[in-house]
Amino acid sequence: MKKHFLVAAALLAVLAIGFGVVLALSSGGSSSGAVNAEPAADAKPVRASSHRLTDPERSELTVVEFLDFECEGCGAMYPVVERLREEYEDRVTFVARYFPMPGHRNSQTAALAVEAAARQGKFEEMYGRLFDTQPQWGEAKESKAALFRGYAEELGLDMRKFDSAVADPGTAERVRTDQRDGLGLGVQGTPTFVVDGAVIPTPGSYDEFSELIENRLAR
Template identity: 50%
Template sequence: MTKNLKISLALVAVVLAVVGALLAANRTPKASADASGGTAGGQGEAAPASVLVRPDSHRLSTAKDGKVTVVEFLDLECESCRAAFPVVEQLREEYEGRVTFVMRYFPIPSHKNAELAARAVEAASKQGKLEAMYQKMYQTQESWGDQQVSHEETFRGFARELGLDMKKFEADWKDPATAKRVEKDRQDGLTLGVQGTPTFFINGHRPQIQSEQDFKAAIEAELAK
């Protein structure tokens, strides 16, 4: 194992602990109000599968047997989501073919560019570039996130870099149906009691995740059933 790899793995090991510390800052009062008393997907009854994963939900990775599904409700402007991103990517690689990873939009209203970014990812999906745009958002988030100015032109630049048909991208990005699609994800999150991002469900339950080891243990427990 190279020195750089050791350093990378050590950093990944502490990322989810950082996520836990940042999560409180990414809670939305509206979510708390709309989902008051909601415990869907906790340690008791599993979240309804029909709400958790819709037919049009975006699967970043798909397991052939469909035995284990990890669903993440995320905000592309959320710092803790960005911190969790490399862990999710590593787990996707490690469990390729064995675990399905699903991405659901949950833009926090106080994040000025979160909904705009989600619509950009959704528009990119119309040209087969959802994953590339989703990754681009997190890789560049430090340059545009947590700002009270619109980054519409920044996101247009990403579309050009990905080689998208800009006329189609622009039309899809501004299409009311795209905003409706993003909002549908957010409303499902509220129904399930999501109060902040990232929120993970593993086979319908929300595990207590404080580290990468906790995440892997929860996945392994479901694979072992």
């Protein structure tokens, strides 16, 4: 655990870079493979189909992260969110939503792999695997689809169903739905957190994030 937080602390500086990225969404293609999308007119922080990392019986607060699996800032926040999940799992609903960013060659590929795994009930397992291994494949110029497929095999997924889901246009549309909601809510970079419907500045540490949650729960 300590090792994870030392890495997280070192990488949190990357967040400033992440927030400086402007979305280059247009009708043309993108070398990143990111989904082109228009902001949702009825943008929602959470939908019935959204992936919940915690689902308390009586949720007092909802924390949504719009994330890109190739984003170093998201990788830095991953252990922070994991620790918060563990601490507040019976009080706070944590939700993960896809937001592949232009400029990341494998961001869309990763989102498709995770959503394909989710169709077999393995969202959280693939979500964790991609963040745990991000230093091994992030920023690669070549496609890592085969690597992600290997992770799916290691998780024991039905590979015929996995391949079919990755190729299914509906899977890309599922990712696009998250991105459209993010755009409609004003998300411009990753990670972006939405707490009870409002976009917040990304906390710079576990303590800062925990304090924010504690203050919201005390209201």
